[in-house]
């Protein structure tokens with residue numbers, strides 16, 4: 001590898017920050033059952049402690065995304081969360097309101113036909129904005145389970161209007177430095193129509209909401225065969241890509257480890273982002289977050305594996321020969337243009353990443369270093385035999 005590539009990779013990794021989801025450290029499962037792990041985090045403090053481990057060994061995960069109901073329930077103050085952040089070396093990141101768990105949301109939240117339910121959902125969103133403000137969190141990350149299961153049961157246009165109004169009111173409550181991220185997903189839990197089903201709907205709603213709203217793309221929230229990198233490219237060109245949720249899938253929203261099924265897809269997504277940055281000279285302001293369900297692998301280890309994969313694939317995209325790519329595209333030399341992508345994807349960037357880690361004072365192999373630390377053995381003893389507290393997912 002030429003020295004210039006090693007340097008490019010170091011520069012790229014210096015800026016790649018990945019947010020960890022608090023819920024990725026807690027016991028989760030499928031809709032058929034929850035599988036309990038003796039080392040799973042059960043309290044907000046334990047989630048911060050585990051996230052702190054991932055940041056300690058990878059050096060690139062300074063923030064933890066929080067779920068309002070699960071992590072900041074009534075009685076927990078911003079000062080409490082702040083103290084945890086200081087203790088474990090990670091700060092509160094994006095705030096995720098929860099307008100899908102409560103019984104009143106059976107038929108939707110902001111899109112619910114019943115005005116009192118819409119009002120309750122809006123109040124929770126406004127409370128979440130305030131919580132984010134108190135915590136110094138920039139991003140309010142919104143995903144709605146709203147939708148319907150049977151044709152004819154929902155007024156799709158009215159619901160769109162209610163969603164737009166709710167987002168506009170939420171946006172109006174934000175501080176000037178805060179952002180609203182609007183996530184979309186084609187189905188589940190609703191199986192006939194979903195109120196924010198795709199990137200076009202997110203984009204329109206974000207524009208209705210106000211200038212600080214952006215779209216959040218989650219890899220698993222697309223139909224099979226959808227060209228996600230094209231969506232990313234379009235949102236970048238509109239300055240509307242605000243966040244990206246890392247995970248991988250084989251069938252639907254599987255929430256598998258990023259890059260485990262289709263690392264080339266992830267590479268193509270990063271390639272669009274890096275190409276945009278090279279061409280425009282602008283740094284894309286994208287909040288990268290892990291959004292996976294760690295059911296079977298050890299949660300902290302899977303998180304470290306995810307971060308290492310993200311760094312590796314991002315490094316491959318960063319060393320793309322963009323001047324040559326632009327030239328081959330313009331000259332319509334298809335094989336040569338395509339091979340530029342394949343060459344970068346095939347490059348073994350791991351030696352350069354190990355070098356970058358050494359320079360940062362990190363272990364060359366974060367996973368091995370974490371395993372050798374004895375942390376899991378220690379918390380397995382400390383956390384054994386305690387009931388899971390509240391937190392839930394899937």
Ligand SMILES: [Mn+2]
Pocket residue numbers: 183218245291
């Ligand atoms: Mn997501």
